[in-house]
Amino acid sequence: MTFKIKYPIVKKYLTSGTSAHIFVDDTGIYECIPLLTDTPEKAWHVLYQKPLDNQIFGDANDIAAGVELCFSHLRGSINNEEAYKRYVWVIAYICYKFGLDPTKAIIGHHILDPQRKTDPQNALSKMEKSYDQLLQDVVIEYYDCLPREEVLMKLKKWQIDMAHQSIENLNEKELLYDVDEWKKKVEEKPQEVINDFPWLFFVMLDRLSQKKGGN
Template sequence: MSFKMKYEVKADYIAKGKRRPGTFITPKFGVLHDTGNPGSTAKNNRDYFNNTPNDPTSASAHTFIDDKVIIESVPATTGKTERAHHVRYQMPQDNALYGDDSNDIGIGVELCFGGKINFEEAYKRYVWYCAYVSYKFGFSPKKWIGHEKLDPDRKTDPTNALKKYGKTYAGLLADIIKEYEECTKEITSAAPKPKPEDIKEADDMLEKAVVINAFPDFPFAELLASRIKAPIYVRGALPSGKIAKEVFVVGGTKDGLQADSFVMLTGKNRFEVAAAVNAYLNR
């Protein structure tokens, strides 16, 4: 399967230091950011980070995108992938969803906006690049999540930028999936259409998954997930669409979830939820 290269990805790496330690990583998902600095271009941001390589915050990102250029300031798709520091390490959500910290297995992509930046052109490049990253590293285009979902008490990106131009977080996730599908579409006009019985589920479709209503349910869900060997998803940070064939709901309802079947382990309070999980595990 090939990918349609609509835009050039420019390698313009920042100096090594606290912002770019040079540690190699294997990406498993992507994190959606905006710069939070209206009017600053991709080069402006890259240069700022390059000129302060040992800033105490050590903050960085892999890629900055505006209406003119896509710049990788820390190697992602243009070189052997290195770690960037784009999400705080003490956040539990990325570990719960993906099994590790964002900085260690995630690609951080920043959207530039405001000022003289043509947002529509920047947005097109942003969506395309995220789809390309999924293709490049072989993870589902559904595995993108906003910084605001991983650090909700402090961060509002990328919705911070999107809402200024009439766009939404859910719309962005859908656009990435659509772009991925369009850019990986093969020319098959001469080929016969597959029969419904020949169509297989996507390779990334899980057999089982655990969905928790809120983080207080995590301790109970962790025991269950370990037993059934399934990942844990937080309802507020779920990828769109169907995530697994069978979904175990720990706390809350199944409203809005998609699956072939559900196992409901819930109750009126945390004690009842814990009891439901324990009862299932001790069957």
């Protein structure tokens, strides 16, 4: 399986201490510290001992990738839309390269280190885009760049995982029994599950029972 390579990644390695692995503008994606083109090395993009950073990553410098979006506010020296497209793509590619879930693995410096950092919120606001839109666009780009077969595989796994969780939840509420049998049927004979007990109904019934239990 392969990921669609829309843009080249240009190696421009700098000395250690650079604040991000990759810088993106309207003309290119520039890797200043090895991440995608060689064995990953550390970039110094967040201060140590930041509570949220430590809670999520242990420390982002040691485990996370740093990607900076370059933009133009007044002079128009950068085509912001083209820069944004490359930024979205390279984040999606990083998720693919390292097996990360694009719906969960992305977090901005402005959240991890709010006293010092405003990115990517600052760039996005100049582009009239929101942080939530960025997250959505990365997920869309991620699946757009996957072969159709791999997309179907990922969706199938997601459906199975959700069905398994719903089966367990329903069993705990004594609304469904024979858990192992249902799980096996979901994996091996999903069409029978659809006929006998639709997958969507699993989820809907589970959600309804959660609401009922919370009253």
